[in-house]
Amino acid sequence: MxxxxxxxxxxxxxxxxxxxxxxxxxxxxxxxxxxxxxxxxxxxxxxxERFFSKLKHFRRIATRYDKLAANFLAMVQLASIRLWLRVYESTT
Incomplete structure (x- = not known):
C-alpha cells in the first residue's frame, strides 16, 4: 500500500x-x-499521480460530462493516447 x-x-x-x-x-x-x-x-x-494530474487537464474528464461509464472510459483512453503521443513525438 x-x-x-x-x-x-x-x-x-x-x-x-x-x-x-x-x-x-x-x-x-x-x-x-x-x-x-x-x-x-x-x-x-x-x-x-502526475499522469492523473495531466488527465485532469482534459475538461471532459475533469468534469465527467459522460453519463455512461463506457463513454467515460473511452474518453480516458483517448486522452491517454494523446498524452502518450505527445511524449513519443518529443523524444524522436
Whole structure:
C-alpha cells in the first residue's frame, strides 16, 4: 500500500498490515522510530499521480460530462493516447 507522508500513523500502518498488505509510507521527520520504506516504489507512485494530474487537464474528464461509464472510459483512453503521443513525438 503506497501512501503519502500524511498517513504516517501507527494505527494506519497496523490496519494495512492487518488487511494483508505491506505499507510503504515515508516516515515523518518527527518520528522516533523510522520504519523502512522503498524510495523506488514511492517514485513510481509519483509518476502515476502526475499522469492523473495531466488527465485532469482534459475538461471532459475533469468534469465527467459522460453519463455512461463506457463513454467515460473511452474518453480516458483517448486522452491517454494523446498524452502518450505527445511524449513519443518529443523524444524522436
Amino acid at each position: 503506497l501512501a503519502d507522508k500524511a498517513y504516517d500513523a501507527d494505527r494506519i500502518r497496523e490496519l494495512i498490515q492487518y488487511q494483508g498488505a505491506t505499507p510503504n509510507i515515508p516516515p515523518k521527520s518527527n518520528r522516533k522510530w523510522k520504519p523502512c520504506f522503498s524510495k523506488r516504489l514511492y517514485r513510481e507512485r509519483n509518476l502515476i
